[in-house]
Amino acid sequence: MEYEAIKKWVKGFGLIFIISSIIELINTVLILNTQVKFEGKTYTIQELFFSSGRVPPTTPIIFIFLVCTVCCFLIFGFLLIKIVSKDIDYNLMAKYLLVLGVLTLLFSYIKMGYITYLEQGRVNLNGEAISFRYFVWKYNTSIIGPYSLLIGWTFYTATTCAYLIIGLVLSGGGLGWILELSKQQPKEG
Secondary structure, three states, X not given: OHHHHHHHXXXXXXXXXXXXXXXXXXXXXXXXXXXXXXXXXXXXXXXXXXXXXXXXXXXXXXXXXXXXXXXXXXXXXXXHHHHHHOOOOHHXXXXXXXXXXXXXXXXXXXXXXXXXXXXXXXXEEOOEEEEHHHHHHHOOOEEEOOEEHHHHHHHHHHHHHHHHHHHHHHHHHHHHHHHHHHHHXXXXX
């Protein structure tokens, strides 16, 4: 029974990865096409990042890496479901949970680093350089109805925090299960 319950929970985590990654990709498209007006001109965030020259040259590269990590979490969700769908030995499943949980933590911290780097990056406006986080707050515009640029940008951080919690649960559960299984096995000479 415990084994089936764990498989069900891990499949649920895989679905969370898949659904939230798809929502993040849609969110990315919406953010990139958001129009922001400053200095008498209207720019999209895509133009600001990739062709305006108002951000450091590393910003578009880091943004591309951020989108790549979102795609990696989408693949990771499918991988979780595929691994758990197979009939695997208890010991091996516990080790998989531990490793997948640690990988989730690692990739989540990397993604959080990309988000933090982008938020602290500078945007040049009228010769003044402000952080992108302040830019998002100051030039917050509605994307669709009440869904604004600030909410869309904060969604990246929120999903990464959820991934960190899932990584802690997976790795902690895997480690606890490994310890429990090691107590049950007879000691060899």
